[in-house]
Amino acid sequence: MELTADIARNFAAIALGHVARPYPYKDDHVFTGAEDLRLPQDAHPVFFGSYDWHSCVHGWWTLLTLRRLYPDMPEAAPITALAQETFTEAKLAVELAYLDRPSSRGFERPYGWAWLLYLHHEAERHEDREWGARLEPLARAFAARLQDYLAILTYPITVGTHFNTAFALILARRWAVARDPALVTLLDDWAERSFGQRSDYAGWEPGGDEFLSPVLTAALLMAEVRPHLAFASWFERLVLENGWLARECRPVFVSDRSDGKIAHLDGLNLSRAWCLRAIAGALGGAEHHQDLYRLAALHLDAAMPHVAGDYMGEHWLASFALLALLPEP
Known part of the structure; x- marks a missing residue:
């Protein structure tokens, strides 16, 4: 990786x-x-x-x-x-x-x-x-x-496509940290209200045309908003205690890379790798962080051979592969 x-x-x-x-x-x-x-x-x-x-x-x-x-x-x-x-x-x-x-x-x-x-x-x-x-x-x-x-926006949009709120707030927050402290406060408050009390995730993921994980993008946002210990306990309640991460979060199969929507699933593997790796870094030496790194590597390995090929994926997948490979925001 x-x-x-x-x-x-x-x-x-x-x-x-x-x-x-x-x-x-x-x-x-x-x-x-x-x-x-x-x-x-x-x-x-x-x-x-x-x-x-x-x-x-x-x-x-x-x-x-x-x-x-x-x-x-x-x-x-x-x-x-x-x-x-x-x-x-x-x-x-x-x-x-x-x-x-x-x-x-x-x-x-x-x-x-x-x-x-x-x-x-x-x-x-x-x-x-x-x-x-x-x-x-x-x-x-x-x-x-x-x-x-x-x-x-009264409620977060938790789909796995372009309308996903958490993904947008992750990138926007990274921009705002050095440029707009008031926006950082707004984003953090909004994230806490929207996701701070979430637990026991049981969503039907993946969807057939998703390139983002609804739960992992929300988790990565909270990892950047919350201090280490507060995030670790929240993440435990979200996807670890109920076994969702170990049971459901596996690399997805892509049946037709010439179909622009189906090709989104290569992006899901890449964006999951990005989220899992970043969350593992936020957890530090916590019990599960090495498991998250291994799971990230599985997702990355599944998608990297397909970054180039059909233009339906080639016009965008390298960006998500780069996110997953970068050592820092």
């Missing part, structure tokens, strides 16, 4: 092959009239590749993360050149202006919002470039939207 230079180069090559690939593209757009007819790259000159907007965002997160970790790899130069061409003030202004449309209120909520914040979090680490400063207005706009959204 280590990110190596060879894996990094492979992931970089995959992402370079799709972040600027315009077609096929699945548009998340509400047409209010004939005047809205346009090509995706006209509305989204930065994030028009990778099949859809959010996958392009986290494809760029993948590329920038790998550039930082492996600055001397051959792929670092084309990443830099493409990012310079892409992250311009003019192009990002178009992305920001798109949010002003009244029908864009729910655009990419909350999955794309969170990934954009995480991309900005990464871009600011590249001090030799202005990418972070250029992305900041867009990040701030989505952070404000997230704050407004949580004010009206």
Whole structure:
């Protein structure tokens, strides 16, 4: 379960092959009239590749993360050149202006919002470039939207797809820690109200098109919100005492990787690996943490051979594999 230079180069090559690939593209757009007819790259000159907007965002997160970790790899130069061409003030202004449309209120909520914040979090680490400063207005706009959204979101959305609330809050919180203490407080309070009293998980997981675990994303969020001992006892009550983790949490089977929804299940294996590994780290020397590492490795091993292949998975899976392999947030 280590990110190596060879894996990094492979992931970089995959992402370079799709972040600027315009077609096929699945548009998340509400047409209010004939005047809205346009090509995706006209509305989204930065994030028009990778099949859809959010996958392009986290494809760029993948590329920038790998550039930082492996600055001397051959792929670092084309990443830099493409990012310079892409992250311009003019192009990002178009992305920001798109949010002003009244029908864009729910655009990419909350999955794309969170990934954009995480991309900005990464871009600011590249001090030799202005990418972070250029992305900041867009990040701030989505952070404000997230704050407004949580004010009206009475209940967490606990599905295993893009609408999952806990996953979005994990990435958003990591962005906010160094930039918006008030948002961190809001996210922590919201997480405690939504998940703090949960126990004895018995959900019907996995669903047939999930790429996130409803329970493990909630657990990872709480691991980042709560102190060690408070989290450990909560996690024990959630999935350990009732045997759910040992009985149900096993790598899932993917029957058809050319089907975009079924291919989500490779992502479930990867995102479970990410959650399990991070939760194990939060538990430290607790009784179960080595079991969690072993379970994470099983999930990672099941999915890694399938990160590349059919475009239905290839346009996004490397990002989740990288999450699972990273040594730190």
